[in-house]
Amino acid sequence: MLRQLVLALGLVFASMASAQPSSWTEPFPPHRIAGNLFYVGSRDLASYLITTPEGHILINSSLEESVPLIRSSVEKLGFKFTDIRILLISHAHSDHCAGSEEILKLTGAKHFVMEGDADAVENGGARKARVGKGDYTQFPPAKVDRRLKDGDEVKLGNTVLVAHLTPGHTPGCTTWTMKVDGLNAVIIGSPNVNPGYVLVGNKNYPAIATDYERTFRVLKSLPVDLFLGAHGGYYDMEAKHRLFLVAGGNNPFVDPEGYLRYVNDREAAFRKEWEKQKGAK
Numbered sequence: 001m002l003r004q005l006v007l008a009l010g011l012v013f014a015s016m017a018s019a020q021p022s023s024w025t026e027p028f029p030p031h032r033i034a035g036n037l038f039y040v041g042s043r044d045l046a047s048y049l050i051t052t053p054e055g056h057i058l059i060n061s062s063l064e065e066s067v068p069l070i071r072s073s074v075e076k077l078g079f080k081f082t083d084i085r086i087l088l089i090s091h092a093h094s095d096h097c098a099g100s101e102e103i104l105k106l107t108g109a110k111h112f113v114m115e116g117d118a119d120a121v122e123n124g125g126a127r128k129a130r131v132g133k134g135d136y137t138q139f140p141p142a143k144v145d146r147r148l149k150d151g152d153e154v155k156l157g158n159t160v161l162v163a164h165l166t167p168g169h170t171p172g173c174t175t176w177t178m179k180v181d182g183l184n185a186v187i188i189g190s191p192n193v194n195p196g197y198v199l200v201g202n203k204n205y206p207a208i209a210t211d212y213e214r215t216f217r218v219l220k221s222l223p224v225d226l227f228l229g230a231h232g233g234y235y236d237m238e239a240k241h242r243l244f245l246v247a248g249g250n251n252p253f254v255d256p257e258g259y260l261r262y263v264n265d266r267e268a269a270f271r272k273e274w275e276k277q278k279g280a281k
Contacts, residue, residue: 052157116172168212
């Protein structure tokens with residue numbers, strides 16, 4: 001019996017380990033997107049640095065093991081990691097916020113989180129025994145200094161970011177917008193329906209489907225030039241970075257058409273899954 005239990009636990013941990021793509025922790029060259037907006041994440045987990053004369057803003061702390069990678073990327077760009085004054089996230093899943101507690105400790109930054117996700121961030125996510133790091137609904141708890149509401153502005157130095165509530169993926173999922181070099185930058189939180197999400201009769205999140213509908217209305221209403229997101233894969237970051245190196249005067253991250261294609265594709269996927277679940281009831 002003990003041997004069977006050990007084998008079972010081994011399979012659990014193995015499946016969780018394999019569930020985390022290697023691209024989440026693989027380093028990627030840090031780079032300027034436009035103006036004072038920089039990419040400092042891994043090959044797929046996106047973290048963004050917004051630099052100002054008064055210190056810097058970081059969006060997304062990613063995984064616990066991502067912190068050294070993010071720090072290295074910030075420093076390769078010539079900035080001080082300890083000059084980060086404000087930490088923001090896209091949503092309360094471990095691949096975007098598990099490193100927050102460590103970054104706050106290292107930098108002394110203030111932590112601003114949309115109110116719908118703030119309790120989860122402070123509680124460490126889902127209230128159940130933490131089997132391992134593979135569960136994206138659980139992460140080290142981190143103190144929240146300011147609970148944001150839809151439309152709130154985050155200001156530092158000469159930069160203003162706007163927090164747009166785009167719920168569904170999580171109740172406080174946040175899409176960030178800012179002006180940079182006269183361009184409208186949009187960093188999508190997440191419009192995706194993860195495997196296992198319950199869209200019909202969800203007792204823990206009754207409004208999940210209508211929240212997704214709200215999200216797509218909001219995303220389609222935003223003015224966009226620079227298309228960015230919580231994962232590099234949302235906006236074909238790797239391909240665009242390759243283009244960026246040889247683009248001359250053209251910035252490949254300027255992609256409003258790609259933004260609309262992505263949003264429409266994700267809305268179609270949501271509605272297909274919603275109809276499927278409604279038909280199963």
